[in-house]
Amino acid sequence: MSTLPQLPIIDISPYLSNAPDSVARRKDVANALHSACTDFGFFYLNLAGFIDPSTPDGLAALAREFFHLPQEEKDKISLSNQDYARGYQKLRENVTNGKADNHEGIDFYRPVEAPDKSKPLWGENQWPEKPTAFKAEFEDWISKMKELGLIVMKAMADGLGVTEDEWEKLRNQVDDSFWVLRAIGYPPLPDDHDGISCGSHKDYGCLTFLYADPTPSALQVFLNRNLTPEQGVKKGVWINADPIPGCVVCNIGEMWEIWSNGLYKSTLHRVIHRGANYRVSIPFFFEPNFTADVRPLDAALRRQKGQANAKVYEPQVYGEFLMKKVGSNFAGGKKDRY
Ligand SMILES: N=C(N)NCCCC[C@H](N)C(=O)O
Numbered sequence: 001m002s003t004l005p006q007l008p009i010i011d012i013s014p015y016l017s018n019a020p021d022s023v024a025r026r027k028d029v030a031n032a033l034h035s036a037c038t039d040f041g042f043f044y045l046n047l048a049g050f051i052d053p054s055t056p057d058g059l060a061a062l063a064r065e066f067f068h069l070p071q072e073e074k075d076k077i078s079l080s081n082q083d084y085a086r087g088y089q090k091l092r093e094n095v096t097n098g099k100a101d102n103h104e105g106i107d108f109y110r111p112v113e114a115p116d117k118s119k120p121l122w123g124e125n126q127w128p129e130k131p132t133a134f135k136a137e138f139e140d141w142i143s144k145m146k147e148l149g150l151i152v153m154k155a156m157a158d159g160l161g162v163t164e165d166e167w168e169k170l171r172n173q174v175d176d177s178f179w180v181l182r183a184i185g186y187p188p189l190p191d192d193h194d195g196i197s198c199g200s201h202k203d204y205g206c207l208t209f210l211y212a213d214p215t216p217s218a219l220q221v222f223l224n225r226n227l228t229p230e231q232g233v234k235k236g237v238w239i240n241a242d243p244i245p246g247c248v249v250c251n252i253g254e255m256w257e258i259w260s261n262g263l264y265k266s267t268l269h270r271v272i273h274r275g276a277n278y279r280v281s282i283p284f285f286f287e288p289n290f291t292a293d294v295r296p297l298d299a300a301l302r303r304q305k306g307q308a309n310a311k312v313y314e315p316q317v318y319g320e321f322l323m324k325k326v327g328s329n330f331a332g333g334k335k336d337r338y
């Protein structure tokens with residue numbers, strides 16, 4: 001029996017401070033991110049000193065309180081009031097790989113200047129009235145996570161070998177992130193249910209920062225890389241990404257797979273929650289700008305120079321890619337809108 005690999009834990013603090021000793025320590029952080037992205041596409045970020053450790057628990061409590069409201073109260077902010085993307089989705093309304101997911105959720109997106117709910121993704125966010133603190137607390141978290149997103153982007157760019165000039169261009173693609181925040185509620189899977197809490201998928205954009213309540217063995221990550229014996233040699237296995245206090249789970253989305261020309265693989269993950277409790281998770285998706293034209297970075301192509309498998313990834317405009325994804329995410333008859 002070989003032991004299962006552990007996802008790396010990365011202390012991002014040198015990038016959060018400008019103290020001279022921090023600046024000197026950034027190289028190690030950038031290298032650790034590079035290894036984590038080539039080996040796993042998933043890692044933990046230790047956010048000590050950046051967030052108040054009680055904040056995410058508070059958000060989870062607010063989300064839990066919302067999900068425990070009567071159904072008709074939750075339906076008041078249904079995504080069908082808006083653009084079929086922003087708002088509340090009832091249990092099993094989410095679909096992954098054509099199958100209903102055993103969760104409910106609320107999605108918030110970056111607000112747009114001239115909202116028009118008849119345009120895909122272009123409606124308005126719907127904030128719950130109850131609990132009353134919900135909007136203010138989540139808005140604070142969103143601004144923190146946006147800040148973190150740019151910091152981790154820079155650290156990853158350093159890890160890949162992006163020059164300062166090239167970073168200016170990359171930063172222009174993410175400096176007005178079309179972010180998404182989800183609050184997700186997972187009742188236990190019924191015993192007789194062959195279903196899944198959230199089907200296996202890759203995330204769409206740059207970086208996901210996930211806070212989840214302490215429920216173990218729910219979020220699972222598929223490892224299909226060849227790892228060294230020290231890392232645990234098994235590949236082709238699902239490993240748990242259980243929460244670690246003070247850390248968020250971070251994974252890279254498909255846009256990083258394109259930027260890195262496949263050096264960094266966006267990793268499949270799923271949720272199977274068989275425990276007896278009601279699980280809550282809060283992913284923040286730090287994504288490119290809506291109009292970002294995402295194509296392989298020169299830094300990635302430099303690293304791959306001379307390699308036989310010279311496949312170059314197709315470019316994608318992030319907003320177009322997102323629209324295709326969201327169009328197949330919900331049960332019901334609104335496919336024509338996307
Ligand atoms: N932006 C992200 N990653 N949102 C969550 C995606 C969950 C899977 C989705 N139902 C799908 O089928 O893609």
Ligand SMILES: O=C(O)CCC(=O)C(=O)O
Binds near residue numbers: 212219269270282
């Ligand atoms: O709830 C989780 O742990 C993960 C959710 C997820 O993967 C997603 O919403 O994209």
Ligand SMILES: [Fe+2]
Binds near residue numbers: 201202203269
């Ligand atoms: Fe995901």
